[in-house]
Amino acid sequence: MQERYDPAAVEAQAQAFWTSERAFSVSEESDRPKFYSLCMFPYPSGRLHMGHVRNYTIGDVITRFMRMQGHNVLQPMGWDAFGLPAENAAIANGVPPAKWTYDNIAYMKGQLQSLGFALDWEREFATCQPAYYRWNQWMFLRMLERGIAYKKTGTVNWDPIDQTVLANEQVIDGRGWRTGALVEKREIPMYYLRITDYAPDLLQSLDQLPGWPERVRTMQANWIGRSEGVRLGFPYELQGEQQLLNVFTTRADTIMGVTFCAVAAEHPLATFAAASNPQLAAFIEECKRGSAMEADLAVMEKKGLATGLSVTHPLSGEQIPVWVGNYVLMTYGDGAVMGVPAHDERDYEFALKYGLPIKPVIRHAKGDEVPAPWQPEYGAHGVCINSGQLDGMDYQQAVEAVAAQLKARNLGDKQVHWRLRDWGISRQRYWGCPIPLIHCPQCGDVPVPDQDLPVVLPEGLTPDGSGNPLTKTQAFYECTCPKCGAAARRETDTMDTFVDSSWYFARFACPDNDDAMVDARADYWMPVDQYIGGIEHAILHLLYSRFWTRVMRDLGLLTVKEPFSNLLTQGMVLNDIYSRKGSDGRTQYFNPAEVEVQLDAKGTRVGKLVADGRPVEWEGMRTMSKSKNNGVDPAMLVEQYGADSVRLFMMFKSPPEDTLEWSDDGVEGAARFMRRLWRMVHEQVTGDAPAAGRVAAGALDQAALSSQQRDVRRAAHATVVKVTGDIGRRRVFNTAIAAVMELMNTLAKFDDSSAQGRAVRREAIELIVQMLAPIVPHACHVLWHALGHDDALMDHAWPVADPDALRQDNVEIVVQVNGKLRGRISIAADASDEQIRAAALADDGVSKWIEGKAVRKVIIVKGKLVSIVV
C-alpha cells in the first residue's frame, strides 16, 4: 500500500470500481429487505452548493450503512428542472431555459459523481422531459374528471408596467423587481386542486408518522388548522332579495357582543356598496394595492371604512353596521368576520380606532368591564353576561345553545373550519408543464384527450420579462377543439413546479415505463423509507406530496397513502458575509475566500480584502447565496482536499438537523484526520508483514489478554455500539465520528507490540475502517483491501460488538453531597445498594462534607451515582 494518502488516486480507484461493477444499480429481485433512501432532488441552478453536498452526504451515509446492514437499498437521483430561475437566466443572458437547464444538469451531475455518492444513475430523469411531465398532465385530467381539479379566480401580484404576474420572490418592498412599480393585487381565473377534501386525513395521519420530526408534524397540523366553531348568517336585504352575510367564528359564545361586521375588500357586499359610494370605492382600490403575500398583509396597519350597509343580528335582531376591513382575508373562510371588540384583540383595536361600541359579554379574570388598554384576559373563555338567555353559561354550553338557536332559525350551525386552502397550480409562466386544456368558444374548457398527451412545451423560446412567451407563440396556442373541431386556443398557463416534485419519488421506481405513470415496481419500493431534505420544505412540498400520493392511492396507482416513512430535515449551511458600502450607496459583497480575517484586541472580527488591503465589514453568518456572494464551491474543495475530507467535515461539523457554519479550518482538520487514518492502517499493515522483522499480529486469544489489552478491546467494541446507534437509530453523525476519533486516540496511546497487542490493535483498526465506510467510502474501500480483504467493503456486513469484550468488572460511581460532586468510587459492577452506600459514605472526598451533619437521605442510581442529602 501507498505510504502517503493521495485522495485523488484513492477516489479515482474506488469510483472506477463502483462504476465497473454497476455497484449501485438495484432491482426488485432481491432476497434482502428493501430500503428506499431518497434526498430531495436538486433544482439545477448551475453548480452544486454546500447545502446539496450536505444533503446528499447524509443520504449517502444512511444508504451505505443500510446496505452494510443487509438491505437492498435504492438511492436514485434526478432533477427538479422546471422553474423560475431558468427564466431569469434567459432574461439575463438570452439563452433559452431548456439549454441553460440541460447544461446545468450535465455540470452538476459531474459534481455529484466526483463526491462518490452511491446513486443508481440508471434511473435518472428530469421533470422537464415530456416522458415525465406527460404524467402530470394525465393525472391532472383524472383529477378534473373527479372534481379534484377545478377552476376559480385567485389573487396574484400584478406589475402594472411590465403587465405581468409576479412571483412573491419578485416583489421587493411592495414593488416589482424589474420595474420598481408598486405592485397590485389582481383576480384571474386559475386551476385549483381540492387538497381541502383531504384535510381531515392529512391531519389525522400525522399521528401515524412517528418517523417524522415532531416540529414538522406540528407545523403541518397548524398549517392544516382544524378549528371547531359556528358558521352563521347575518340576514340583509339587497335589491329586494333576502341575503345572508356568512361568517365563521370559534367564539359563538360572544355572539351577543357583536357590534359590527367586517368584510374583505373583494367581498361582493363591498363591491355592491362601492358602486354608489366613491369614497368606499377609493378605499377598496387602496386595499388592492400592495402584494398578495400573507406576511405583508399581517403587518399592515389595520384600516377600515363603513359601507353604509347594515345586516341583522341573527339572534337579537339588532342592526349591525358592515365595514370593509383591510385585515379581512377573502381567502380565509367566507371573507367576512363578526366583530366582537370586547373579546377579540384585533376587533378591539379596530373599534377603538373607529369609535365603534364595545360590549362586554364574558366575565373575565379582571371583572366584567374591558377598559383600555387591551388585556389578554379579555380574550379568555368565561361565563356569559349581558347575553339574555346565555347568561351564566360557560363556553361550551353557550356555543351549543347558540348553534341550536341558529339552526332552528336556519341561520347557522356548528361547523369544522380548516385553515388549509385549495392548491392553486396555474402559473402564467413559460418554463413549466403545460396544463392540458383547450379553450373552445363553443364548448368551453375542453380537456386534451389522453391520446394527445403529452402537450409538449416548445423548448426554443426565450422569455424577455414581459410575460409568458407561450401567449405569443401561435404554433403552440392555436389548435382545434377536440370536441367540435372548431378553431380553439390552447391553455398557456403552466403548472406550479410543486406538482413535479409531488410524485417524482414514485417515478424513480419505474422511470422507463412509457405506458403508465407507475407500475408494480412502485409497490415494491414505496414508501420512501428515509427522506432527507431542507427544513424549509417542512410544509408545502411535504404536504403536497402527501396529498398527491393519496390521490394516486385513490386512483389505484399506489398502495400507500404516506410517501415518506421517515423524514430527516437537515439544517442550512451558513457562511460569513463581508461587505463594503460603495460611494454610490450600494453594498458590495465579497466572498470570504477573498477576505483575510484577524481578531483585534477586543476579540472583534476585522476583515481585510486581500486584493486592496482595505477593511470590509462582517455582517454575520447567513445561508450561502449568490446575492451575498458567500458561497463555497464544492468542486474546488474536492480538488484540493478530496471528496472524503469534504464529506467527513460536513458530517462532523454539526448534527444534521442544525445549521452548519462553514469554516476552512474545519476542512483542513478533516483532511488531517484522513491522513492520520491512512497512516494508522499503513503502520499496522507494514508492521504485520513478516519481512518487517517485528512481531506480527497473532490470532486474537481472549483468554490471554492483559487487563490493558482488554480495556482497549472493550473501547473498540463499545465504539461499535455507539456508532451503530448514532448512525442507525439517532441519525447523528458528528458524535459517531467523535467516538471513532476517541478510539483512535486510545489506540495511539496503546503502545504494545506483543502478538496479542498487535492483534487487539488490528481488530480495532478493522472495525474503524468498517465504521467509517459510509462516511468516507473511497479511502475505506482502499484501506480494506490494504488490510488484506478481498471483498468490497460496501457489501461487507456491518460489525456487531462482541458481548464478551464489553463486559466490565468494576464501575466508577460519582458521589454527590447536596447536589455537588464530591467524590468518585470504584466498585464491583454487581455491588448491592448497601455496599454502594457504605463505600460512598466512607469515601475520603465525601466524608469531610458530611462530617458532623445528619445524613437525611441517600439516593442511589445504579451504575451511575450516589446522591447524599445532609
Place this chain on the structure above:
RNA sequence: GCCGGUGUGGCGGAACUGGUAGACGCGCCGGAUUCAAAAUCCGGUUCUGGCAACAGAGUGUGGGUUCGAUUCCCUCCACCGGCACCA
C-alpha cells in the same frame, strides 16, 4: 403579525430517559523533530482566586418544580426557517 425552532468555553459542538457540564474537533499556548519550513508527534487550554491541593461561579434573561435542571414548567430577550407564485 402568525406557526415552528435555536441559544452551552475564543469557535463548531457533546451530555440519547432529570443524574459527573464542556466528549470530539477547530483555534490558541508550550514542547519535540528539522539547517529551516511544511507535515507529524506530545502536553496544556470554561472563568475567578490560589504555587498547589482545592474552593467558588457557570449552559441567552428572570423566576419555579426537584436531593439533583443544559434537560421539565412560566416570563422576557436575541437569532433562524416558513407564511401558500423561490425551490
